[in-house]
Amino acid sequence: MTVLNGEDEVVELCSDLIRIDSTNAGDNAGPGERAAAEYVAEKLAEVGLEPKILESDRGRANVIARIAGEDSSRDALLLHGHLDVVPFNPGDWTHHPLSGEIADGCVWGRGAVDMKNMDAMMLAVVRQRLSEGRRPPRDVVLAFTADEEAGGTYGAQWLSDKHPDLFEGCTEAISEVGGFSVSIDDARRLYLIQAAEKGIAWMRLTAKGRAGHGSMLNSENAITELAEAVGRIGRYEWPVRLTQTVTTFLTEISKTLELELDLDDAEATVAKLGPLARMIGATLRNTANPTMLEGGYKANVIPQSATAHVDGRFLPGYEEEFFETIDELLGPNVSREFVYHDIAIETGFDGALVRAMTDALLAEDPGALAVPYTLSGGTDLKAFSRLGMRGFGFSPLKLPAGLDFSGMFHGVDERVPVDSLRFGVRVLDRFLDGS
Numbered sequence: 001m002t003v004l005n006g007e008d009e010v011v012e013l014c015s016d017l018i019r020i021d022s023t024n025a026g027d028n029a030g031p032g033e034r035a036a037a038e039y040v041a042e043k044l045a046e047v048g049l050e051p052k053i054l055e056s057d058r059g060r061a062n063v064i065a066r067i068a069g070e071d072s073s074r075d076a077l078l079l080h081g082h083l084d085v086v087p088f089n090p091g092d093w094t095h096h097p098l099s100g101e102i103a104d105g106c107v108w109g110r111g112a113v114d115m116k117n118m119d120a121m122m123l124a125v126v127r128q129r130l131s132e133g134r135r136p137p138r139d140v141v142l143a144f145t146a147d148e149e150a151g152g153t154y155g156a157q158w159l160s161d162k163h164p165d166l167f168e169g170c171t172e173a174i175s176e177v178g179g180f181s182v183s184i185d186d187a188r189r190l191y192l193i194q195a196a197e198k199g200i201a202w203m204r205l206t207a208k209g210r211a212g213h214g215s216m217l218n219s220e221n222a223i224t225e226l227a228e229a230v231g232r233i234g235r236y237e238w239p240v241r242l243t244q245t246v247t248t249f250l251t252e253i254s255k256t257l258e259l260e261l262d263l264d265d266a267e268a269t270v271a272k273l274g275p276l277a278r279m280i281g282a283t284l285r286n287t288a289n290p291t292m293l294e295g296g297y298k299a300n301v302i303p304q305s306a307t308a309h310v311d312g313r314f315l316p317g318y319e320e321e322f323f324e325t326i327d328e329l330l331g332p333n334v335s336r337e338f339v340y341h342d343i344a345i346e347t348g349f350d351g352a353l354v355r356a357m358t359d360a361l362l363a364e365d366p367g368a369l370a371v372p373y374t375l376s377g378g379t380d381l382k383a384f385s386r387l388g389m390r391g392f393g394f395s396p397l398k399l400p401a402g403l404d405f406s407g408m409f410h411g412v413d414e415r416v417p418v419d420s421l422r423f424g425v426r427v428l429d430r431f432l433d434g435s
Contacts, residue, residue, distance in 0.1 A: 001047070006128035006429065007422040011107060013043070014120035014421060015100030017083075018109035024084035026150040032059025033146040036083040040144045041065075043123050047130035051142075054163065060146045060154035064166045067126065069138035076139035077353075077435055078173035078389060080380055081119040082148030082155060085111040092412045106415035113408045115176040117416045118395040119144060121424040125432065128425075136432045141170055148380050151200075151340050156380035160387055172353050172435075173384055177375050177409075178393025179357070179427075181368070182276060183401035184256065188367045193357060194393025195372035196245040197379060198283070199319055199344030201312035203326075205229060206305060207334045214300035223295045226306040229334040230290045233310060236329055238285040240266055241318050245346055245374045246283050252371045279406050282376035286322045288312040309339065313376055316346035342382050346374070347390045353435060357394050360430035364423060365398055396427035 020036045034055070040063045041051040051065040061083075069076075088097040088110045095101040097110035106112070122142065129136070145155035152158070159166065178194035207229065209222030242250075242263060250269055254261035261269050270281050288310050295306025314322035330336060349372035361368040381391040397420040399405050408414045
């Protein structure tokens with residue numbers, strides 16, 4: 001077998017994956033992930049693995065492969081990445097989002113950040129190691145999933161429910177939205193490793209009233225009831241709740257940046273974090289943002305009902321408080337139902353896996369400081385946690401100072417620096433040796 005170089009391959013792999021349209025609009029009517037899954041499976045088969053492509057529905061394809069480790073009696077490690085991407089408007093982009101173009105030192109396109117970059121790094125590392133005959137210290141399961149961008153119904157959730165045997169022995173996992181750098185100065189960089197995720201509560205609110213003529217008095221106007229409830233929810237100031245992960249993050253970053261930390265006024269510290277403030281600020285409290293409104297069909301008709309949608313996110317340990325508060329804000333005449341509901345998760349920032357991540361980063365960047373943080377969104381880890389896995393967001397990228405990487409998630413002009421991809425391959429290789 002020809003020995004492969006992961007640093008050389010990763011850019012081409014990333015570009016190839018971006019060029020495959022795997023857009024997921026959440027309606028199960030898009031192109032699906034089949035073409036991307038076949039590409040991944042072919043790349044894994046070329047280095048001797050026997051990947052399985054599993055479809056949960058037509059075109060909704062997942063790829064699973066297991067690499068035998070030097071000691072298969074040890075607990076196994078899961079590396080997982082999703083193959084779907086969110087929709088886009090090509091006219092808004094500098095380079096077409098399906099071009100995978102390499103320009104200005106970056107790979108451009110939808111998925112360059114979320115998360116075909118990590119998919120490519122996983123493939124590049126595995127292909128290099130297997131072409132060199134290097135096995136990991138323990139079994140490694142690779143999962144490339146469908147449907148993460150719509151909650152994982154056809155991907156990680158389905159795999160966990162229908163094929164848990166494929167993850168036998170897996171107790172730990174790594175994947176997206178962590179491990180990327182934020183520059184402190186020329187010599188030091190924070191690497192944010194995701195150790196917790198907020199829970200998700202997408203809710204449909206419904207108010208019912210009495211239909212009637214728009215010119216008449218009506219004390220049971222559904223739109224009025226709904227609008228008042230939406231206003232109460234949208235304006236509510238949720239109290240700060242400091243979780244274990246957030247407290248650790250604030251403590252570490254305050255030491256590093258020599259900031260005065262008052263945990264009774266954590267918002268003051270977060271406000272000093274520049275571009276990080278938006279991302280970290282959302283992890284200090286539960287949130288509930290109204291996102292959609294619908295009611296009525298004619299200007300002179302009072303409708304019988306009206307609906308709204310709210311995107312709710314709750315911190316680990318605060319789900320009960322979240323829903324108690326929401327129900328108080330709704331009032332007696334507005335009901336709620338779930339469009340999508342999933343758990344919050346959190347793990348401690350300690351143990352051998354954390355040391356392996358930290359050591360791998362330091363070996364490639366002596367100015368690295370790894371710190372845990374909470375993700376305000378969600379990932380496939382929620383599904384895999386139900387199989388007993390402890391997981392982290394660790395897609396290592398050393399980024400140029402000033403690049404608003406987090407702002408490119410689901411944004412316009414997604415791009416990842418070529419040098420960052422190569423850095424990620426080196427770090428993941430070291431991480432696997434030490435995991």
